[in-house]
Amino acid sequence: MKKWIGGIFLILVLALGGVWLSLDKDTKNLLMNLPSDQNVMFWSVPQRDAGFRAIDKLPILAYNTIEKGEVVSELAVGDQMPMSSQSIDAYMQQQRTAGIVILHKGKIRLERYGLGFSKEGKWTSFSVAKSFTSTLVGAAIKDGFINSINDKVTDYIPSMLGSAYDDVTVEQLLTMTSGVQWNEDYSDPNSDVSRFNFHVPPEGVDVSASYLRQLPRATEPGTQWLYSTGETNLIGLLVSQATGKQLSQYLSEKVWQHIGSEQDATWVLNGTGHEISGCCIQASTRDFARFGQFIMQGAVVNGESIVPDDWFDFAVTKQADTGSSNSGYGYQWWTNNDGSFEGKGIFGQGIFIDPNRELIIATNGNWPKAVGSEWTTKRAAFYRSVQAAIDGE
Numbered sequence: 072m073k074k075w076i077g078g079i080f081l082i083l084v085l086a087l088g089g090v091w092l093s094l095d096k097d098t099k100n101l102l103m104n105l106p107s108d109q110n111v112m113f114w115s116v117p118q119r120d121a122g123f124r125a126i127d128k129l130p131i132l133a134y135n136t137i138e139k140g141e142v143v144s145e146l147a148v149g150d151q152m153p154m155s156s157q158s159i160d161a162y163m164q165q166q167r168t169a170g171i172v173i174l175h176k177g178k179i180r181l182e183r184y185g186l187g188f189s190k191e192g193k194w195t196s197f198s199v200a201k202s203f204t205s206t207l208v209g210a211a212i213k214d215g216f217i218n219s220i221n222d223k224v225t226d227y228i229p230s231m232l233g234s235a236y237d238d239v240t241v242e243q244l245l246t247m248t249s250g251v252q253w254n255e256d257y258s259d260p261n262s263d264v265s266r267f268n269f270h271v272p273p274e275g276v277d278v279s280a281s282y283l284r285q286l287p288r289a290t291e292p293g294t295q296w297l298y299s300t301g302e303t304n305l306i307g308l309l310v311s312q313a314t315g316k317q318l319s320q321y322l323s324e325k326v327w328q329h330i331g332s333e334q335d336a337t338w339v340l341n342g343t344g345h346e347i348s349g350c351c352i353q354a355s356t357r358d359f360a361r362f363g364q365f366i367m368q369g370a371v372v373n374g375e376s377i378v379p380d381d382w383f384d385f386a387v388t389k390q391a392d393t394g395s396s397n398s399g400y401g402y403q404w405w406t407n408n409d410g411s412f413e414g415k416g417i418f419g420q421g422i423f424i425d426p427n428r429e430l431i432i433a434t435n436g437n438w439p440k441a442v443g444s445e446w447t448t449k450r451a452a453f454y455r456s457v458q459a460a461i462d463g464e
Contacts, residue, residue: 096187097121097124097125097128097192101121101122101125101128101129103121105118106118106122106129109131109269110260110265110268110269111126112257112258112260112265112441113260116437116439119418119437120186120187120437123169123194123195123418123435123437124169124188124192124193124194124195126195126339126351126353127193127337127339127353132339132340133339133340133344134337134338134339134340134353135317135318135319135320135337135338135340135346136319136335136336136337137319137322137323137327137335137336137337137338137352137354138323138327138328138335139323139327139328139332139333139334139335139336140327140328140329140330140331140332142331143331143332143333144330144331144361145331146174146177146178146179146357146360146361147177147178147179148178148179149175149176149178149179149180150180151180151181152173152175152180152181152457152460152461153460153463153464154181154456154457154460158456159181159183162449162453163183163185164185165446165449166419166434166436166438166446166449166450166453167185167186167419167436167437167438167439168183168185168186168419168434168435168436169184169185169186169188169194169356169435169436169437170183170184170185170188170190170192170194170355170356170433170434170435170436171183171184171356171432171433171434171435172356172357172359172360172431172432172433173360173430173431173432173433173457174360174363174364174430174431174432174433175428175429175430175431175461176429177364177429182357184356185436186436186437188435190355190356190357191355192355193334193336193337193353193354193355194353194354194355194356194420194435195350195351195352195353195416195420195435196350196351196352196353196354196359196414196416196420197350197351197416197417197418197420198300198303198349198350198414198415198416198417198420199352199359199414199415199416199420199421199422200303200338200347200348200349200350200351200352200416201300201303201348201349201403201414202366202403202404202414202422203322203326203352203362203414204303204306204307204310204318204348204349204403205245205306205386205402205403205404206325206326206366206370206377206378206386207307207310207318207321207322207325207326208220208241208245208306208309208310208402209370209377209378209379209382209386209402210321210325210326210370210377210378211310211313211314211321212378212379212382213376213377213378213379213382214314216310216313216314217241217309217310217313219241220240220241220242220245221240221241221242222240222241223237223238223239223240223241224236224239224240224241224244224305224309225237227241227309227312227313228280228305228308228309228312230276230277230280230281230284231280231283231284231305233284234283234284234285234286235249235250235251235252235284235286235287235288236249236251236283236284236305238292239251239292240292240293241306241309242402243292243293244302244303244305244306244309245306245386245390245402245403246296246390246391246400246401246402247296247297247298247299247302247391247400248292248293248294248295248296248297248391249292249297249299249302250288250289250290250291250292250293250294250295250297251283251286251287251288251289251297251299251302252286252287252288252289253286253297253298253299253301253302255298255299255300257417257440257441257442258440258441263282263286263299263301264300264301266282267279267282267283267301267304268341268342268347270282271342272342272343276343277308277341277343277345278341278342278343278345279301279304279305279307279308279341279345280305280308282301283301283302283304283305286301296391296392296393296394296400298393300349300350301349302349303348303349303403304341304345304347304348304349306348306403307345307346307347307348307349308345308348310348311345311346317345317346318338318345318346318348319337319338319346322338325372325377326362326365326370326377329365329372330358330361330362330364330365331361332354332358332361333355333357333358334354334355334358336352336353336354336358337352337353338351338352338353339351339353350416356433356434356435357433359422359433359435360422360431360432360433362422363414363422363423363424363431363432363433364431366383366387366424367424367426367429367431369383370382370383385401385402386401386402386403386404387401387402387404387406387412387424388401388406388412389401389406390402393405409425409427410425410426410427411423411424411425411426411427411430411454412424417438417441417442418436418437418438418440418441419434419435419436419437419438419446419450420434420435420436421433421434421450422434423454425458428458428461428462430457430458430461432454432457434450
């Protein structure tokens with residue numbers, strides 16, 4: 072009997088060992104650093120290092136695949152940026168950078184990786200996904216699924232009727248000027264941004280719509296900017312309702328199949344099966360850079376833009392005052408006074424686009440905290456140093 076039990080135990084050990092050996096390094100690292108909290112804001116640094124490159128592998132999360140096209144566009148390599156290796160190393164260490172890709176005139180001028188990450192891996196976007204979602208609104212207008220940005224939110228999401236969103240327009244969602252109360256404090260477990268993903272909605276109602284419809288009005292629509300991930304999730308639901316398609320499918324059809332992506336991407340789902348449109352696209356740093364290049368070139372597919380002709384006149388220029396003298400907010404893009412604009416995500420994710428210099432900087436990382444001036448200020452300074460290096464050539 073003991074021999075039989077011992078034999079079974081040995082078989083199990085060998086079987087599990089075989090499974091372990093078959094796993095890729097990111098999955099192994101995740102299993103060795105499994106998050107102890109469902110809320111990503113409160114993971115430890117090692118848990119985030121492991122989880123950010125493998126969020127779509129967590130057993131508690133579901134996701135949809137964003138399928139790439141058949142043709143991969145090879146990124147040509149240009150001359151290395153005239154910046155010292157020591158300064159770049161110091162910057163990456165301070166920022167805890169996982170990946171950085173700089174494209175200038177479509178060529179790679181710098182590509183570096185850290186934290187054990189590589190060009191073959193995928194990293195989560197956090198709020199950089201907002202800029203993807205914004206682009207899908209433009210596509211849905213061009214395709215005739217959404218009539219106008221002046222339409223009411225409730226025209227497309229009837230479950231929001233009778234809430235503070237009754238008089239809010241699609242454009243006010245895009246510019247985050249709905250006037251609806253929202254708390255985006257990442258350090259507060261009781262803030263809206265921490266709580267809404269764990270909200271339990273009534274049967275048949277999307278979790279984002281259910282949570283947001285209970286929020287009170289703070290100011291009149293269109294009068295004040297307030298950063299709200301919840302509202303981007305509402306935008307994504309609106310696009311899905313209007314198009315009749317999952318966001319991942321629509322993004323694949325309109326964008327991902329046409330930018331020469333190297334890999335399929337994934338998009339994490341909320342508890343009711345819709346993509347978390349304010350967050351959580353997993354893609355390679357190279358493919359994030361390709362998306363930036365696509366936007367900078369007008370989102371053109373087969374000679375025609377996927378968005379209305381004047382879309383980027385508004386989407387990437389200041390439409391709302393954020394209280395900063397140097398920047399503003401467009402349609403889910405952060406805008407700068409020099410004509411550049413950015414998609415930004417907590418913990419160091421970003422796509423910086425400077426059309427005047429034909430410059431793209433895609434970054435992924437894991438800051439010690441979700442946000443903080445210590446990291447945002449140095450990232451902005453790094454962007455300026457890249458601009459200066461190009462100007463000096």
